[in-house]
Amino acid sequence: MSRQELITDNQVASTVQKKTEEKLSVGKSYTQGQLIWRRFRRHRLGVFGGLVISVLAIISVFAPFFAPYDYANPEYRQAFMSPQKIHFVDTDGKFHWRPFVYGLTATVDELTWQRVYVENPEQIYPIRFFIRSWDYELFGLVRSNLHFVGVDYPGTLYLFGTDHLGRDLLSRIIYGGRVSIFIALVGAVISAVIGSFMGGISGYFSGKVDSIIQRLVELLQLFPQLPLMMALSAAIPSDWPPMGVFIGVVVVMTLVQWTYLAREVRGKVLSYRDADFVLAAKTAGAKDMYIIATHIIPNCLSHIIVVLTLTIPNLILAESSLSFLGLGIQPPMVSWGVLLRNASNLQTIGQYPWIMTPGVVILGTILALNFLGDGLRDAVDPYGN
Amino acid sequence: MMNFIIRRLLYAVPMLVLVSFLSFVIINLPPGDYLTTMRQQLQSQAGLTPEEAREITERMAARYGLDRPFMVQYWEWVKGIVTRGDFGYSFQHNRPVSEVIWQRLAWTLIIATTCHVISVGIGVVVGIFSATHKYSFLDNFFTVLAFLGVSVPNFFVALVIMYYLAFHVKTHVGGLFSPQYVLAPWSWAKFVDFLKHFWVPIFVVGLAGTAQNMRVMRGNLLDVLNSQYVETARAKGLPERTVIYKHAVRNAIQPIIMYMGMAMPFLIQGEVIASIVLNLPTIGPMFHHALINQDMYLAGSFLMMIAVVLILGNLLADILLAWMDPRVRYE
Numbered sequence: 001m002s003r004q005e006l007i008t009d010n011q012v013a014s015t016v017q018k019k020t021e022e023k024l025s026v027g028k029s030y031t032q033g034q035l036i037w038r039r040f041r042r043h044r045l046g047v048f049g050g051l052v053i054s055v056l057a058i059i060s061v062f063a064p065f066f067a068p069y070d071y072a073n074p075e076y077r078q079a080f081m082s083p084q085k086i087h088f089v090d091t092d093g094k095f096h097w098r099p100f101v102y103g104l105t106a107t108v109d110e111l112t113w114q115r116v117y118v119e120n121p122e123q124i125y126p127i128r129f130f131i132r133s134w135d136y137e138l139f140g141l142v143r144s145n146l147h148f149v150g151v152d153y154p155g156t157l158y159l160f161g162t163d164h165l166g167r168d169l170l171s172r173i174i175y176g177g178r179v180s181i182f183i184a185l186v187g188a189v190i191s192a193v194i195g196s197f198m199g200g201i202s203g204y205f206s207g208k209v210d211s212i213i214q215r216l217v218e219l220l221q222l223f224p225q226l227p228l229m230m231a232l233s234a235a236i237p238s239d240w241p242p243m244g245v246f247i248g249v250v251v252v253m254t255l256v257q258w259t260y261l262a263r264e265v266r267g268k269v270l271s272y273r274d275a276d277f278v279l280a281a282k283t284a285g286a287k288d289m290y291i292i293a294t295h296i297i298p299n300c301l302s303h304i305i306v307v308l309t310l311t312i313p314n315l316i317l318a319e320s321s322l323s324f325l326g327l328g329i330q331p332p333m334v335s336w337g338v339l340l341r342n343a344s345n346l347q348t349i350g351q352y353p354w355i356m357t358p359g360v361v362i363l364g365t366i367l368a369l370n371f372l373g374d375g376l377r378d379a380v381d382p383y384g385n
Numbered sequence: 386m387m388n389f390i391i392r393r394l395l396y397a398v399p400m401l402v403l404v405s406f407l408s409f410v411i412i413n414l415p416p417g418d419y420l421t422t423m424r425q426q427l428q429s430q431a432g433l434t435p436e437e438a439r440e441i442t443e444r445m446a447a448r449y450g451l452d453r454p455f456m457v458q459y460w461e462w463v464k465g466i467v468t469r470g471d472f473g474y475s476f477q478h479n480r481p482v483s484e485v486i487w488q489r490l491a492w493t494l495i496i497a498t499t500c501h502v503i504s505v506g507i508g509v510v511v512g513i514f515s516a517t518h519k520y521s522f523l524d525n526f527f528t529v530l531a532f533l534g535v536s537v538p539n540f541f542v543a544l545v546i547m548y549y550l551a552f553h554v555k556t557h558v559g560g561l562f563s564p565q566y567v568l569a570p571w572s573w574a575k576f577v578d579f580l581k582h583f584w585v586p587i588f589v590v591g592l593a594g595t596a597q598n599m600r601v602m603r604g605n606l607l608d609v610l611n612s613q614y615v616e617t618a619r620a621k622g623l624p625e626r627t628v629i630y631k632h633a634v635r636n637a638i639q640p641i642i643m644y645m646g647m648a649m650p651f652l653i654q655g656e657v658i659a660s661i662v663l664n665l666p667t668i669g670p671m672f673h674h675a676l677i678n679q680d681m682y683l684a685g686s687f688l689m690m691i692a693v694v695l696i697l698g699n700l701l702a703d704i705l706l707a708w709m710d711p712r713v714r715y716e
Contacts (some may be wrong), residue, residue, distance in 0.1 A: 219403050221647075222692045224654035227672065231688055234676040235414035274626045317538050321658055325539055325673060330480060344662070348561075359541035365534040374532075 036302065040380040046375015052368035060178040064136035066148045067171035068157050071334060073134075075166035080352045081117050083161040083169075091121040100126045103155055114351065125155030151202040161291025161354040163342055169354065172334055173361055179335040181365070183246065184315035187253040192308045194254065196300070200292045201356075202262065203269030214266075219258040226321055229256050233327045242333040253315055264307045271304050297317040301381040309373035320362050336362050389707050395523050397696055404601060404692040411460045412473075412685035413679060420446060464634075466553040473682035475675070484688045485671065490690055492561075493660070493667040497652040500591040504652075505641065507596025515599065516606035527599060534596025543589045556581070559664045586663055590655040594648060598641060603635035629701055644708065645702050 005130065029040070040046060059066045084101045102213050103123030109116050126295045131150040137143050160169035188198035213258040214261055220228075229252050272278060273296075281291050297304075316336075322328030323337025331338055339358040391637070420442045427438040428706055438558060443670050445451070463473035472482035516525045550558045557563045561582045566575045618628045660669030675684040 062465075072406045115597065143681040159602070187652055215403075219400065221408065221575055222404060222650070222695050223407075223688060224657070224691060225655050227688060227691065229683055230672070231411050232414070234679065235416070235683075237416050276492075313536065318539055321540055325658075325661060325678060329444065341542070342543075348546060349544065349548050356541075356544060356548070359538065359544065360539065363533075365538050366538075367532060370532055370536050 006330055012233050032302075036247075036379045039374055041230075043375035043378055045371040046378070048171065049270070049368040049371030049373075052364070056177060056181065056365060056368075057271040059174060060181050061333040062138065063174050065140060065144075065146065065300060067081045067168075067174045068133075068147060068150045070134050070136075070167035071167060071171045071175040072332060073167065075162070078156065078162055079157070079164055081158050081162040081166065082352075083354050084156070084158050085119075086127065086159070090124065096126070099159060101151060101155065103316075124157065124159075125151040127151055127157065150272055161300045161352070163339075163355065164348075169339075169357060172339055173336070173358055175193055176334040176339050176358065177361070177365075179246070179329060179333060180316055180319055180337070180362075183250060183319050183329075183335070184252075184312045187250050187257060187315045187319075188251065188308050188311040190254045191257040191261050191311060192304055193257040196265050196304055198258065199262035199265030200269050200300075202294065203266040203275055204288065204292050206270075206273075210266075212267065213262070217262055220256060220259045225256055226318060229253060229322060230327050230330055231320055232256070232286070232382050233322055238330075242330060245328075245330050246333065248320065249322065253318055257311060257318075261311065263303060263340045265300055268303050272296050272299055280314065306373060306377045307381050308367065309376055311370040313373070316362065316366055316369070386707065390704055393700055393703055397700055400696055401693065404696065405463055405689055408685045408692070409462060411688060412681040413455065413458075415679050415681060420451065433581045436692075448627070455530055456556065459464040472686040475680055475683040478683070482683050485670070485683070486625065486686060486690065487672055489666060489668045490687075491696075492665065493656050493669070494694065495652065496586050496590060496660075496665075497649065500652050501593055501645070501648065503587065504591045504598055504648075505593035505645070508595045508600050509638065509641065511595075512599045512602025513606060513629070515707065516610065516637075517629060519607065528603075531596040531599045534592045535600075537592070539589060539593070540662045541591060543585070543659045546585055546589065547663065550585070558582075558585070559562035563667055586659050586665060589663075590652055592654055593655060594650040597648070597651075601641060601644070602637065605640055606633060609633045609637045614625045639710065642702070643706060645705075648697075649698050650691075653691055653695075 017085045023077045031340055036272070052153060081104060084104065086099045086101060086266045087096075089095050102119035102121055102124060104117040106115055107118055107146050108114070128151060129138055129149055131147050131152075133143045133147055133150050135143065135145045158168050158170070162175065163172065167266075198213055198217075232252040232255060233249060236245055236252070240248065252279070259370045269292075278291060278295055280297050286295075317326055317334060318338065320337035325337050326341065329335045340362075342353040343359070387450050415547055423445070424438045424442045425442060427433045428435060435442070438611070451460075462473060465473070470483055472486065475482045487654050511527055518524050536683060547558045560567070561579060562575065563578050563582075566578045569575055610629075613627060615633055619625075619630045625631075656667060657669040657672060659665075660667040661673045666668055668691075671685045674682055675681070
């Protein structure tokens, strides 16, 4: 444990050294924020990850606008419809500037007696942007029926196919992303607050307080993270309303996750505890909690943000695993994990493989967040070259 | 060294007590217990009146001590484990927990340990290669692979592999054996069949661990290669091979050994999730069913046993580290 402290100590020493070197060599003075931004921009994958995450965030916030269909509205005659292809060239070889989809007709496969959907080249439905269709309410304030994309009735636009009740998978993924991302974000922020507080106290005071908090952290980390979350969320009563379950899952994730952040913050705080500016504050008669809040935590803030960025993908993973196993978010609320629950049956995914798409979306999101976190870490901490 | 081992052993004891206590808290956490479920079943399925059902469940509660105060129950539970190896009663399986738990725990540990060995082995080798060939095509390739490895959800990899094997390769998937071998005695054919199933969980669970080790090893080695003693070694005219393997790798590998104890919970977690999807005869599916059915003695015992195994694992890792690095012994 104390070797870890040593490592972070060295790290900070060299951070400070490198920062001053960089400042000197540039000649002009930059704020730390500008320095970090300059370094971050060079990390291409990090910037790419940041862009992807921004797009996802915007789509999630304005989910009803971007979703072509109402996620909860079943269309039983269009169950398990395969994803529709977007075309530019029709069967006559004519090129259309406006992309279009064909209407689908349901037929029966003569060999397997399975319902399959075949494109009907007679029916051409051009894809329209900013189309008016079903009504929604945004944040409970704005009523509208304007949507980003869609096709005219009776055409359908199921780009990712439909599920067993004929609900549009793309819309469900968009709405599910809202829950999955939000739950991870809230969980990560609360964990960061608790973690900073506990880590701050633990690192600053050392001694008895430190060892009690550290034992607590160690105890919680002895259990594998996900199984512990699974066991804790089994305690969420099954008759709670969706919002209650949502809060319950956040609490469960926070209970387990804060320990990892506390560890990180403690290491950082420990390296600042004996810094000159802390000594100066002490000499000036500042109270301990004041020093932690105004001198030490701000110095650790960039580090905390990096850890926070890397905690979010972890919690998205946790939420989707919990919900996939039926221990997290419960329908009718949708999250990516809930959507994948439909894919847990081998027979279903064999016949309708597109049901697995939410998994690809989870993978992409986590990948982008990891890129972003990696980029931020490199920018904040020049130690890793 | 002996002194250090004894100190570590003494330190493990309060940890064991705390772990058992926390597990027992988890066991008692759900608002409804199995007896409530049972009472409902007795009424709806066996057609008993509410009074009769309550009487039966109350008798069960008295028999298993469920009506006594929390601390007394905890004490009885721990006493049972320590003196008789009795972990309580699985109401769902209608058998003592200890009867259903051991074999499954053994499989979990076999899979997790195999993954551990493989992920450290491959991770270190690829990490060394990546660090010494920084920004080459293969290094970039491995970096992307590592990012994918840590980003993909375990259960999703398991799903995709199952889908691929079942519908494209068209082999039997799930479990550790094909149906015809499950009850057969060990033979060469059964062993081959076993290997055909065994690689799937190993791959699923080992993926993230390997990726992690790869990244850590690469980063550490790159840091070490920048240090002055490596420069000194090069300046002395030592061959590059000696510089890397004798001077740099030895120091870069240390965090990996240090984190070996910490990596185990991660691998067991992966195993639990993957085995639920793949339906392996390990603790995963049973833990999952126990939680869904609120069979909390079984679930809590699983959790505690994993933690206990990890305490022992950490103990071993610490001793290994102390043996390798004398500084640790005198902390």
